[in-house]
Amino acid sequence: MPDDLYVDIVTPDDRVFRGQASGVRAPGVEGSFEVLRDHAPMIAAFGVGTLSVQTKDAHRFADVHDDRVVFATSGGFLEVIDNKVTVLAETVEPASEIDxxxxxxxxxxxxxxxxxxxxxxxxxxxxxxxxxxxxxxxxxxxxxxxx
Known part of the structure; x- marks a missing residue:
């Protein structure tokens, strides 16, 4: 698909998400930001907040009714290179799995x-x-x- 990014979200213990997406929004340490196709290469720190992935695969996660998968995160780093977004997070938890x-x-x-x-x-x-x-x-x- 021409507007896709490949997104990989990992923690020290687990791979939380892997798949195609049209965008990723992260809680940057200097304000939230969004990554779309053809974003310039970058590495950015993010803090406590909401990490969301815009994807047609959102149906794989319980309680998601639109095309976004929402995660609670406690911080980490996000790297963008050639339409691949790698999120290295301290913790990441899908909203649907939070007690x-x-x-x-x-x-x-x-x-x-x-x-x-x-x-x-x-x-x-x-x-x-x-x-x-x-x-x-x-x-x-x-x-x-x-x-």
Whole structure:
């Protein structure tokens, strides 16, 4: 197909997605960005947020009704070379596989830990990052992002 990209999304433990797509949107560290066919070669860092892949293969994933597969991610790198997009992510989880109750519990724990106080330096940064990741998983699982 003339508008296709080949997309490969991997984590240290798994290959999460592999296939053709017409676009990829990522939460860049300096703002979200989209990759389409014939994008210039690049390597970009991305952070906590929503990673979405525009594809006709979206039906392979549960609870997807349009042509996008949406993932919660905690950051990583995206490389584009010759219409191939490789996503190297710390974590990536399809929205349809996120346990909403577990994500909400993690959010509550992280918020409570920060509210209780007494955290300084790297401990506080770690707790804030945990809260950000948990909130992202809740938003993505409930379909409140990327629409």
């Amino acid at each position: 909403v109750e577990r994500a909400q519990s993690a959010e509550e724990r992280a918020a409570r830990r920060l509210k209780e106080g007494g955290l300084e330096g790297s401990e506080r940064e770690e707790a804030e990052a945990a809260l950000e990741r948990a909130r992202n998983r809740v938003r993505v699982s409930m379909g409140q992002v990327g629409k």
